[in-house]
Amino acid sequence: MQQDRHHTDMVAARRIVVLTGAGISAESGIRTFRASDGLWEDHKVEDVATPEGFAANPVAVHQFYNDRRRLLLNASIRPNPAHTALARLEHSVIDLPGHDFLLITQNIDNLHERAGSRALVHMHGELLKMRCEQSGLSFDIREDLMLDTCCRCCREPGNLRPDVVWFGEIPLSMAKITKALTQCDLFIAIGTSGNVYPAAGFFELAREHGAHTVELNLESTNADFDEHICGPASTVVPDYVERLLSSAN
Numbered sequence: 001m002q003q004d005r006h007h008t009d010m011v012a013a014r015r016i017v018v019l020t021g022a023g024i025s026a027e028s029g030i031r032t033f034r035a036s037d038g039l040w041e042d043h044k045v046e047d048v049a050t051p052e053g054f055a056a057n058p059v060a061v062h063q064f065y066n067d068r069r070r071l072l073l074n075a076s077i078r079p080n081p082a083h084t085a086l087a088r089l090e091h092s093v094i095d096l097p098g099h100d101f102l103l104i105t106q107n108i109d110n111l112h113e114r115a116g117s118r119a120l121v122h123m124h125g126e127l128l129k130m131r132c133e134q135s136g137l138s139f140d141i142r143e144d145l146m147l148d149t150c151c152r153c154c155r156e157p158g159n160l161r162p163d164v165v166w167f168g169e170i171p172l173s174m175a176k177i178t179k180a181l182t183q184c185d186l187f188i189a190i191g192t193s194g195n196v197y198p199a200a201g202f203f204e205l206a207r208e209h210g211a212h213t214v215e216l217n218l219e220s221t222n223a224d225f226d227e228h229i230c231g232p233a234s235t236v237v238p239d240y241v242e243r244l245l246s247s248a249n
């Protein structure tokens with residue numbers, strides 16, 4: 001039995017921050033990274049998810065993200081009840097006086113948007129965006145990004161990269177994220193192994209500022225959250241959101 005300091009029901013959850021990882025999209029058919037069938041089992045991080053890897057072999061890196069983009073755009077890949085429940089939670093609280101909501105995702109898929117989430121930051125970037133390294137401008141992309149793809153700003157090939165955050169690069173929206181973490185009273189981490197910083201440290205910053213911290217995961221990561229709820233996201237997240245909304249009324 002996981003040690004639960006106290007349950008969410010006793011928490012007046014008004015300012016909520018949610019952090020999601022690859023586990024929330026697993027039941028939608030998108031691979032996670034560190035499971036036995038994870039992406040990092042058949043790709044070396046340094047080859048496909050670092051600036052050095054891109055400089056050394058841009059074709060291989062484009063292929064890695066083109067394969068993931070094609071899968072994401074496959075009709076079979078859809079938001080699951082966990083994504084939908086988070087959108088419902090946002091819509092239920094965001095307009096209430098004294099309430100606030102922010103969804104931080106480490107995922108580069110667009111399943112949160114497709115489920116209706118709007119108060120959302122992609123701290124590791126987005127698979128359906130590409131960025132010109134000369135102008136810094138981002139553009140939507142739904143087809144393969146190739147070496148000879150021309151950007152609309154420079155009108156020449158060779159300046160484009162996936163608009164994702166690689167290892168060694170600074171995650172996006174950190175000022176907004178840090179502000180939300182220091183002001184929230186409930187921090188919920190869903191489907192993340194807590195292996196990668198700064199995301200892995202978010203729950204500690206939130207707790208230092210008085211938040212109740214909850215982890216929802218297939219299995220406990222044993223990180224020092226106040227509360228651990230184990231099970232598949234598509235089951236435990238809707239149940240948890242229901243509990244939150246019923247205790248709010």
Ligand code: APR
Nearest residue numbers: 021022023026032033034106191192193196217218232233
């Ligand atoms: N329901 C809930 N949790 C699940 C499910 C599921 N169906 N399936 C897997 N999980 C959990 C696993 O137990 C694990 O804790 O999701 C987590 C996935 O962990 P990782 O594969 O490490 O993914 P993540 O935590 O998102 O990785 C963080 O690392 O490689 C970088 O940039 C990449 O954003 C990624 C970051």
